[in-house]
Amino acid sequence: xxxxxxxxxxxxxxxxxxxxxxxxxxxxxxxxxxxxxxxxxxxxxxxxxxxxxxxxxxxxxxxxxxxxxxxxxxxxxxxxxxxxxxxxxxxxxxxxxxxxxxxxxxxxxxxxxxxxxxxxxxxxxxxxxxxxxxxxxxxxxxxxxxxxxxxxxxxxxxxxxxxxxxxxxxxxxxxxxxxxxxxxxxxxxxxxxxxxxxxxxxxxxxxxxxxxxxxxxxxxxxxxxxxxxxxxxxxxxxxxxxxxxxxxxxxxxxxxxxxxxxxxxxxxxxxxxxxxxxxxxxxxxxxxxxxxxx
Numbered sequence: 001x002x003x004x005x006x007x008x009x010x011x012x013x014x015x016x017x018x019x020x021x022x023x024x025x026x027x028x029x030x031x032x033x034x035x036x037x038x039x040x041x042x043x044x045x046x047x048x049x050x051x052x053x054x055x056x057x058x059x060x061x062x063x064x065x066x067x068x069x070x071x072x073x074x075x076x077x078x079x080x081x082x083x084x085x086x087x088x089x090x091x092x093x094x095x096x097x098x099x100x101x102x103x104x105x106x107x108x109x110x111x112x113x114x115x116x117x118x119x120x121x122x123x124x125x126x127x128x129x130x131x132x133x134x135x136x137x138x139x140x141x142x143x144x145x146x147x148x149x150x151x152x153x154x155x156x157x158x159x160x161x162x163x164x165x166x167x168x169x170x171x172x173x174x175x176x177x178x179x180x181x182x183x184x185x186x187x188x189x190x191x192x193x194x195x196x197x198x199x200x201x202x203x204x205x206x207x208x209x210x211x212x213x214x215x216x217x218x219x220x221x222x223x224x225x226x227x228x229x230x231x232x233x234x235x236x237x238x239x240x241x242x243x244x245x246x247x248x249x250x251x252x253x254x255x256x257x258x259x260x261x262x263x264x265x266x267x268x269x270x271x272x273x274x275x276x277x278x279x280x281x282x283x284x285x286x287x288x289x290x291x292x293x294x
Contacts, residue, residue: 005029005089005147012062012150019152022265026147027060028089031071031082036138037114039131044197046164047121047131048106051140052114059115061108063148064173065166065244065267068117069100070127071141081141091143100143101127106168107175118168151265153179155240156186159262161226161253163192163216163245165269167201173242174204181207188229190214192222192245220249227256236261247271 003011005028012025034053042048059068073079080098082091107116119131134140160170170189180187187209193199199213214221222245231239239262243253247268257264 008060008148009062012148015150016063016153018154019150020154021263022149022151024147024149027145029091029144029146030055030059030084031091032056032059032142034115034140034142036134036136036140038136039134042118042202043200045121045195046167046198046201047119049117049119049131049134049140050114051117051142052112054113056108056115057110057113059108059110059145061105061115061145063150064104064176065169066105066108066145066148067102068105068115068145069102069143070117070130071143072099072101072126072130074098079141082143090146099126102144103127104166104168104172105145106172116168118171120165149265149267151240151242151263153177155263156184156238157231157234157240158185158187159226159229159239159241160187160189160191161222161241161243161245161250162190163220163222163249163269164194164198164201165246166244166267167191167203169242169244171201171203174206174209177204177206180209184208186210188212190222190225190229192216192220192249220246222249223252223256226253237263240264241266243267244269 003026005026008025008027015023032055034051034056036049037052038050040048071081074096080096082093085092103117103119105115106118119127121128121132162170185208189211191213193213194216203211214225241253241257241262241264243250244267250266254266
């Protein structure tokens with residue numbers, strides 16, 4: 001069935017409020033020129049860039065790990081940005097294609113025409129170096145979002161197994177989850193981190209939500225920690241797993257969920273050993289470069 005890319009909001013919300021499992025809902029994928037209006041150090045290892053512009057007011061974003069691509073100039077400083085194809089409702093890319101890095105939308109305020117991107121900073125990454133140097137007033141070209149991998153609010157228990165690259169998705173989900181307390185929903189969150197300072201990342205505190213931080217100093221323990229979780233007498237059909245982060249660390253979680261009969265969304269945001277450890281390179285699929293691990 002062909003889905004309406006021009007009005008995806010009702011489809012996403014209908015699945016969130018009454019569906020089960022995960023569904024892919026495409027958006028009309030556009031290109032936008034925005035402006036950086038502020039930058040904030042969230043932790044010593046995470047930088048928040050707030051972008052603004054009139055086109056952000058009509059940007060589609062309805063799911064917690066929706067993403068946009070930051071499109072960079074070519075190596076010689078010129079631009080060859082993709083163009084919007086109104087017939088396909090997608091982007092046309094022509095050679096030489098510019099480099100792009102994909103980031104979760106931490107916050108989208110259509111009224112103010114703003115969105116926040118939280119960027120992990122580390123030495124030697126294209127996007128990290130750009131974010132560190134970017135200043136208010138700079139233009140930022142965004143591609144997308146291309147669509148949502150939407151999962152419902154209809155489960156009684158959620159497990160979030162992530163590393164710090166997926167903190168923006170978790171944080172947005174918690175910000176918007178006002179339904180947790182009235183329905184008595186419980187949430188177990190496990191977060192792999194490399195630096196103690198990363199545990200200061202701000203998360204909305206809600207009753208029924210338990211957050212455990214796991215040091216990755218001796219290697220990831222995320223999959224083992226999930227396997228050791230006590231789910232009590234909960235029906236596996238009423239549990240949902242959201243797992244995102246380093247691809248190798250979360251790969252066993254797909255098997256864990258399948259073995260228990262737990263619905264899941266498992267996404268590799270980045271891959272250890274890649275030339276650039278920018279999580280946006282490795283996860284977050286779009287319709288033209290499908291790398292999303294489900």
